[in-house]
Amino acid sequence: MKNKVFALAAVAALTSSVAFAQTAAPAAPAATAPAAAGSDAMMSGPGFTMGTKPAGPLKFVNVQKTDLTADQLEGMNIYNAQNEEIGEIEDVVIGDGKAVIGIVASVGGFLGINESYVVLDPTSVAINNDNGTWKAHVDTTKEALQNAPKLDYDKLDD
Numbered sequence: 746m747k748n749k750v751f752a753l754a755a756v757a758a759l760t761s762s763v764a765f766a767q768t769a770a771p772a773a774p775a776a777t778a779p780a781a782a783g784s785d786a787m788m789s790g791p792g793f794t795m796g797t798k799p800a801g802p803l804k805f806v807n808v809q810k811t812d813l814t815a816d817q818l819e820g821m822n823i824y825n826a827q828n829e830e831i832g833e834i835e836d837v838v839i840g841d842g843k844a845v846i847g848i849v850a851s852v853g854g855f856l857g858i859n860e861s862y863v864v865l866d867p868t869s870v871a872i873n874n875d876n877g878t879w880k881a882h883v884d885t886t887k888e889a890l891q892n893a894p895k896l897d898y899d900k901l902d903d
Contacts (some may be wrong), residue, residue, distance in 0.1 A: 785807030792882075813872070813879070821872070823850055823881045823890075833888040835862060852890040863893040 794800045808814070815837065823832040831852070838847035847864035854860030871882045883890075 775782050793839065795842045817879060818848075821879050821881050823870075823883055825882075825886060826884055829887070831883075831885070832863075832890050834881055838864060849896060850890060852887070852893075860890070862896040862898070863890055 748807055818834050818837065821834040822830050824833060825831050832846055832850040835851040836849035837845055838849060840846035845867050848867055849862050850872050851860050851862055865883065869883055873880060873882070
């Protein structure tokens with residue numbers, strides 16, 4: 746999976762209900778700060794810093810059983826309102842390092858042949874644990890996903 750480190754942080758942001766706010770620069774960091782717990786963790790700034798120097802001190806997060814990792818999201822089946830499998834989560838998109846702006850879904854094809862990718866707005870995706878199996882749900886049809894604007898990964902590398 747592309748950029749698993751970024752995707753893991755995106756999953757934490759996607760699955761948390763914490764509000765992110767811009768704050769004044771913090772005072773000098775404590776020698777050891779306790780780790781924040783999973784979805785209770787709060788970003789100290791606007792997201793990742795795009796560059797080579799982080800915006801703040803190193804912090805840690807304790808992941809809880811109720812939190813999702815990027816690895817758990819990758820390959821998660823997507824279902825419609827009729828509980829029909831219509832796609833699969835392939836990737837997570839983080840806009841300018843600030844926030845999750847998209848969930849990449851693979852649609853169509855068979856065994857990866859003629860498969861295409863569309864990017865879903867995260868607010869249009871619901872994720873739940875159905876008797877031990879994580880599932881993503883969207884309010885659309887398989888045909889609508891197959892006809893949606895496509896993401897071309899090759900163009901992202903330009």
